[in-house]
Amino acid sequence: MQISQKLYLPTMGCGTWAWGNRLLWGYDESMDDQLQAVFNLCVSNDVTLFDTGDSYGTGRLNGRSEQLLGRFSKEYLGSGKENICIATKLAAYPWRLTRSSMVSAGKASAKRLGRNVDLVQMHWSTANYAPWQEGALLDGLADLYEQGLVKGVGLSNYGPKRLKQVHQKFVERGVPIATLQVQYSLLSTYPVTTLGLKDVCDQLGIKLIAYSPLALGVLTGKYSENGPFPKGIRGLLFRQILPGVRSLLSCLREVAQSRNKTMSQVATNWCICKGTIPIPGAKSVEQAKENIGALGWQLDSSEIAELDKAAVTVDKKMVQNIFQTK
Template sequence: MASHFLISSPNPKNLLLSRTNNHSQRIIYQASLPTARSLVPLYWPWEKVKIGPLSVSPMGFGTWAWGNQLLWGYQENMDDGLKETFDLAVANGINLFDTADSYGTGRLNGQSERLLGKFIKGSEKNEDDIIIATKFAAYPWRLTPSQFVNACKSSLDRLQIKKIGIGQFHWSTAKYAPLQESALWDGLVAMHDKGLVRAVGVSNYGPKQLLKIHDYLKSRGVPLCSAQVQFSLLSNGKEQMELKDLCNSLGICLISYSPLGLGMLTGKYSASNLPPGPRSFIFRQILPGLNPLLQSLNDIAQKRRKTVSQIAINWCICKGTVPIPGVKTVRQAKENLGALGWRLSSDEILELEYAAKESPKKMVQNIFQTR
C-alpha cells in the first residue's frame, strides 16, 4: 500500500507525483506551506551525499548574505527572519550550512558565523546533526600554521560549537603569494590533527592546484574531502568540468556555490529590471546574452510545474554536486527546497546545456580562482 507524505511546494497548483523504489510511495505537493514543524524531509535518506566522514543533504544553504550590507543589503533587524529561514531549512532535512570567517561587512565581520551559532543553540537539533562548513580567509597577515589554527578557534567561538564540520580554505594564494600557500596547507593539517574540524576542504582551487594539495594532504595522512567552486549553468566551462572529473576520480565532493549565478538564473531579473547594488553592473553585462538559456529554463519549469530557480539548482544536483544556494528569507528557502525530491531527465539536462552554450555570456569568475 502506498504511503503518503504531505510536503510543500511553491508550485501554483497542486501536483500528485509517484515514485517507485523498493516501496511505492506517493508524494502530494501543495501550494500552501504548513508550519515548519509539520514538514518532513524532501529527499530519501539514501540520497544523502558523503563528504569524508560526513553525510550531508543533497543541497545545503549558503549564508554569505548574513551580515553582508554592501552586496546583499543585510540589516540587523533581519535576524528574526534569518532564524525562521534556518529553522525551516533544518525542519526539511537541510543539514549543511556554508559560511566563512570573512562574511560580514565592516564591524559585522564574522556575523554569519555568529548568527549560525545562535540559531544552532536555539534549535531542537543536536549540534552534531548540523554540519557547518566554514572558510578561513587567506589574509596577508596569516602567515603561519598556528595563525590559521587560531582563526579556526575564533570561528568555533563565534559558532559556539565544539568542532567544525568542514574546515575550508577560502582561496589559494598560489598566484600571488606562493610561500603563504605552504602555511595554508600545514594549517589545515594542524586543524585536523587537533580535532578542531571533522573534515577538510578547499574553495576556489582549480584542477592543477587541487591535485597538488590533495597529494600533499594525503602524504600527511589527512584526506581532502571537498572542493567548493563556482558551478552553475553559467559556470560550466572546460575548467569546471575538468575539476568535476578530477573530484570524481579522487573521491572529493564538489560543492557548487552560486548555483543561481548571483540571481541571474532565477528568472526574476531582466535588462530593464536589475537588482540594486553592485550586482546590477554584472547583470547589465551578462543578462542580455542569456535569452536562450533563460527561455529553456522557463520552458522546462512550466512543463515541470517548477520554478526557474528550482530547475537551475536541480541541474547542479544532477551533475553530481552539492549546491549551496544563498538564502536570506523564508520565501527563498521555500522555493529552493522545491529543487529536492525529483530529477531532471537526461534530455532536459542536454537541452539546458545546449542553451547555455548558445548564450554568449558566462558568469564572471572569482578573481582568486586558480588553475
C-alpha cells in the same frame, strides 16, 4: 541560506543544505528572527549542512555571520538537531602567514560558533598572486584536522593542477580532502567543461560544491534586460549579461513550465544532476521553500541536454572568481 544535497564527512553524516552568510553584508538586527525561521525550516526539512566563512560579516559586523549561525544552531530545538553540520571557510588574509595563524583562525571561528567546526575550508588559493604564502596556510588547515579540532577539510576556488598538488601534500599527512567549492552554474560551466574539475574530484574522492548556482540571480527569471536592476556592481553586471542570455533563459523557462517548477529550481536541479552540491542563497522563508523545491526529483536526460546546449550557445558568461586557479 544555501541549499545542497547530502554530504558525508569522515565519521560524520551531514544532511542537505548549506548556509553562506554573504547575506549579512546587508544585515541588521531586525533580521534575526527571520533568519532563525529560515534556519529552523531548513533543519526540519533534513537540510542540515550549513556553510559560512570567517570573512562574512567583517568590519562593523566582525564575525557576525558565524556568531549568528552558532546561535541559530543552539536555539533550534526541533528534529534533526543532532545532524547539524557547520562548515566555515578561513580566508587567506595577507597577514596570515604561518600555520599557527590558521590554527588560531579555526579556533576563533569555533569560539564564535560556540562549537567546533565540522568542515574547515581554505577560502581561496594564493597561487595567483602570492604562491609563497599558501604552503604554511595549508599546513595549518591540516593541523586543525590532525589535532581533532575539525572532522573534515575542504578547499575553495582551486583548479585541477593545484588541487592535485594539495591532495598529494595532504595524502602524505594522512589528511583527506572532503570537498571543493567552485563557481558553477548554467552560466559558469568553466570549472567543469574547461578545467575538468568534476572528473578530477571523482578520481580523488572529493565532493564538488557549486556556489552561485543561480548566477547571482540571473537564472531566477526575476530580472529583465529592460530592468529594473539590482544596485551597484551587481546591477552593472546584469546589464551586460542579460541581453546575451535570452536563449538560455527561454529554455530554462520552458523546462520549468513543463515541470511545474520555478526557473531557479530547474537551474539548481541541473547542478544536482551534474553530480555537484549546489548552494543557492536564501534570506527569507519563501526563498528557502523555493530552494527546497529543487530537491526530491530530477531532470531527465533530454531536458539536461537542452539546457546544456542552451548554456553553450549563450553570448555572455558569468565573470570567474579572480582567485580561481588552474
